Amino acid sequence: MKKEISICNITAKQGQKAQGFINILDTETKMPITIINGQKEGKTVLITAGVHGCEYPGIRTAIELSQEIDPKEVSGNIIIVHLVNMEGFEQRRAAVMPQDNKNILRVFPGDKNGTISDKIAHVITTELISKADYYFDIHGGDLHEELIPHIYYPAKAKKEVVNKCKEIAKHFNVGYYAPSNNINGTFTSAAVNQDVPSLLIERGGCGLCQEEEVNLYKDDMLNILSLLNMIEYKRCHKDFTPEEIKYAIYLDAVKDGCWTCFVDAGQSVKKGDKLGVISDYFGNIIDTYYAEFDSTILYNTVAYSVPKGSSLVAYGRV
Template sequence: MPQVAAAPTPPSSRPSLISTDIDFDRPGLQSGHLRLPYSHDRSGYGHIPVPIAVLNQGPGPTLLLTGGNHGDEFEGPIALMKLMRRLPQLQIQGRLIVIPGLNFPALMQGTRTSPIDQGNLNRAFPGQRNGSLTEMLAHYVDSVLFPLADVAFDLHAGGASTHYLPTVLAAWPSDPAQADTYSRLVQHLGAPRTLVMDLLGEDRTFGAAADRHGLLFFCGEFGGQAVCNPQGLALAETCIERLMQGMGLLPPTLDALPPEATHLYRVEGDAHYVFAPVPGLFEPAFQLGDEVQAGQIAGWIHDPTQPGAPATEIRFKGAGLALCIRALARVEAGDCLGHLASRVPAGQV
């Protein structure tokens, strides 16, 4: 039989071009970088070093912790930097992978999207091996990090344009066999509010990709306005600790929580969102944490080009808790001014 040469692997299906000095299987603590290739005018052979730490202490689950998916959300990166400084003293059963600034160019610029390719990492999954820098990062997470992990916790906040009541976001796994484990972990986190995500078919997110890999996924909106919210940071740090304990990485030293310690919420589609119908300057008539009624005034938009004309009045279409409010007064038609969420009985998730 003549030997038939195997077809060469097309470049787009080869392993990620992002390399690292980290050996994920090596026991102990390692701090290093992901080397994101970046050939440009100043640096033809250059790369962007993305900091990463791995603590591998024997058999046990792997938890992937990421911040800076969006670069103008700072509670997650700060919480994870504080965790990284504790890693030399931490005794765990299993493995932690910690990346405080996942879309590192965006974090260093303080912008939601990458200043290099304008990429929104949370809309780039599963990414592309031969894509833009942001697509390459998504591809690395999808093809290298997700297969290593059991649980992923991607820490967000509202970014420059919105402000959130600090809230954990939960997405029940599509595999029903994992639902009970997930429910137990949600309960164990014990956040005052847990928003049950509805991705409305959006499948390009970190969370949707994690679910495709069979990981349990947690997220959170821990503040916003491109500031560091101290209460949100404290909640993020507590949730990281409780998640490590709930997974068995750490012994359970935090107080047991009573049942119903967390209240589940859901965004009920379009009726819960408020959008600007016209451009102008937004004057809100509500605050974060308000319980609002359908028909209640949400605010007004003033048109600077017609300063003597009446402002455009905006009303809520639905009722619920004001979980998110726009942080920037300047609006264009279609900009989100905030959204509500409704309490969900625990059995109805």
């Protein structure tokens, strides 16, 4: 471990904590971060929140962790980005970065010559992930989403990286962990391109920021830091032993319309069960969606409005 760790214009000396905003290349866009430089040698963990600006439980979790963790009790380094998409947060824009209308989660590893979302991804990749031994991207279910707490791991990374990810996922207090077969994207890009074991965690939804969910989230993250021998912590909650989702289907709207969902997050469904329908603006049903196999609902859209290409429901089988 270095005596000090610097990210852009922020430096934390050994045994100290430093906080501030880092600028995104040549733009006026900023991200609030905390660098915790531990008193002892150890691993470096990166935690990012607010890739989607309205996923509040993850954002509040990151902010509170940055306040509560004492660097003198840490072995290694913890880098916390409280809020990746500040503009989306301030404007209450679900899923996308307002300036370019892109989903930051879909543009990693980024491009320094691209639009603002590409530049944000580039900075996270080159300035933050490059320093990390482990990466956790914490989400919170967006304004239009209801979900059961679950985790995604990067299935296309090297076998040893995948195995590390799956082993860590088992220690979270969530119902399920599922493979992500994307090559790019926030956490998958880190694992596939830089061999950094990475997980994307989902907890919360519907624009709510409930204290109980935040406390469960903090308990999970502190437990994982303890598992990595970075802090001493005795976990407060453990209600679930996660099960692995072997196969999942993610349904998107093929047309604009009005969505009526017939299932809830966490619900078990049978093959052939009706999941929901899309109607046109005169009330005529234009699409109907059915479960292709017995499964559990991971998340569903609760919004009535669904633009073409937007997510509707995801379900998976153990």
